[in-house]
Amino acid sequence: MKPTIYDVAKKAGVSIATVSKVVNNTGRISEKTRSRVKEVMKEIDYSPSSVAAALTGKRTFTIGVLVPDIANPFFAEVARALENHARMTGYAIILCSTDYQREREQDYLELLLKKQVDGIIIATEARDWKVFKKLLDKNIPLLMFSIDHPSFSSHVVTTDDIRGGYLAGRYLLDNGHRNFAVIVEENRESGRLRLEGFKQSLMDAGIELSDSFVVFSKSRVEEAKKAAKQILALNNRPTSVFAATDLIAAVFMNEARKANISIPEDISVIGFDNTIHAEIADPGLTTIAQPTDELARYAIHQLLESIEKPNSLPGHRIMLAPELIERDSVKNLN
Amino acid sequence: MKPTIYDVAKKAGVSIATVSKVVNNTGRISEKTRSRVKEVMKEIDYSPSSVAAALTGKRTFTIGVLVPDIANPFFAEVARALENHARMTGYAIILCSTDYQREREQDYLELLLKKQVDGIIIATEARDWKVFKKLLDKNIPLLMFSIDHPSFSSHVVTTDDIRGGYLAGRYLLDNGHRNFAVIVEENRESGRLRLEGFKQSLMDAGIELSDSFVVFSKSRVEEAKKAAKQILALNNRPTSVFAATDLIAAVFMNEARKANISIPEDISVIGFDNTIHAEIADPGLTTIAQPTDELARYAIHQLLESIEKPNSLPGHRIMLAPELIERDSVKNLN
């Protein structure tokens, strides 16, 4: 079977305490024995069990990440970035894709608890804050990623969605647009905020967005298609559309083309996220970029901090600024 | 702190052995004490530590999954499917995205070993089979996902790539095409096989594919762009292109459009994977679908099997048939 610390100790003719010390670089040991032990470790290919280590009260060096759908490019990017930053600090990530189902979220949370993860990053939009209260009671570090709620006392790292929406609106206005439609992501606070920011920019220009020009959709192909059709069927069609995610925007462009409506000639489109969809779309999709990598860096950093010194500081709220990426999906009407 | 089995035992006035038994439904215990214990568990919100359980020689109920890039839609889909099937059997997944770097693969493998995962699914194309030998020596169940190599003795679950390539070629031929270019994924055995199948179909029709019509690219935007440009610059441009992944195909379509070459009028395109890119592309991308969900199901099933009865059966090779999804990116020349 897998060699244990005892095997190393015996073969090196020392005690397991000594071996442990050289493995962890703790305590003081002579250079001689240290190298002897290391040699033996190589020889029998010993790799310490982090399971056993975790049991002694140390960390598991594992963090759980909850996302609604890993196949969604934005969350895939997020997962990649998180994982990257985690790896650099020796942490592994247990990925939990809840498929937008609350029940699975619950299940996963329980699983993570059993596994004694050192912390949890939550990027799913849960509706039941009680669950989180429970987690906090258990003193397990939590970090809300890209979601926010006034009741959170844990750390929050998000994009400034209001500002993102505002940027989008501002840009369309600057390009001479006065008639807008919006496709908002359903059930997502971030969607609500993006809409709010968007509306704000219009209001600053003295324009009001009527409810009939706001439609809802999840960031999934089928639903987005429906939303797109709904907008394309409006009798007084807007000159521009703000889509809450690039995926929705891409689908919209697609549907528009099928209906022989050309972009950006007949209708302009602006997205959100700056995922691969924006890059690949034709014409290139102008969009609001989330600083994914930075978000991830902050998230991991904050989480590790509260893992290292528990019950310290109350949760920070870190809100990073989004950025407009100009491509070719918006026509200048001026 | 987190309540332990002792807390439950004390409060319920029984021994920890008894508690353990009701938790695991092992041994026989009176209905009375069982319910009493359960009650207490609820009361103090006890959740057993799988870390401690793992130490006693039981499983960790965790499997590691190595993919080259989680942000690649195909692998994102794979991850989702694997995770889904794993969850149903109580397993969690540690996600490792190696960014195509061999070194990271090594690091991750070591990490997984330390964490004592019950099994590992590998979907990265490693060049160093020795590493796997080492893993096999350690008796940890391995499953190769979507990669294959004659030397593997572990289970393998893949799409029948040769057949996939063949299907693509056959389809183009059936549509009257006689001039082809191929963009192959670099360094991937699957890419090689797809090309082989493609060539085979041409050979069956008495056509040979010249090397100058085969270009290489990773499944990433930047590289795909280069590859696309390379093909578009050929002096005797082919009437059709077989791209080794949808992403590459999508990028190609994009570049073609920029060069004022319309699809499928001027040039037909067929992809591979049937990811969201194929669905969203305009025109819809005809492609070879991998049965992702089924692949995942088989993978998890096989892996769990060899976890449950170790050192039994030699590795199976399961090769699922791909399927052609017809959309609008191929023109019928007949």
Added chain:
DNA sequence: TTGTAAGCGTTATCAG
């Protein structure tokens, strides 16, 4: 500088 031994939270074996 090195070793002894207690403990981490479970499971499993045996005795009662």
Added chain:
DNA sequence: CTGATAACGCTTACAA
């Protein structure tokens, strides 16, 4: 049917 108790592989005072 229930309870002591050893064992799992490691960390960490505390002794030597």
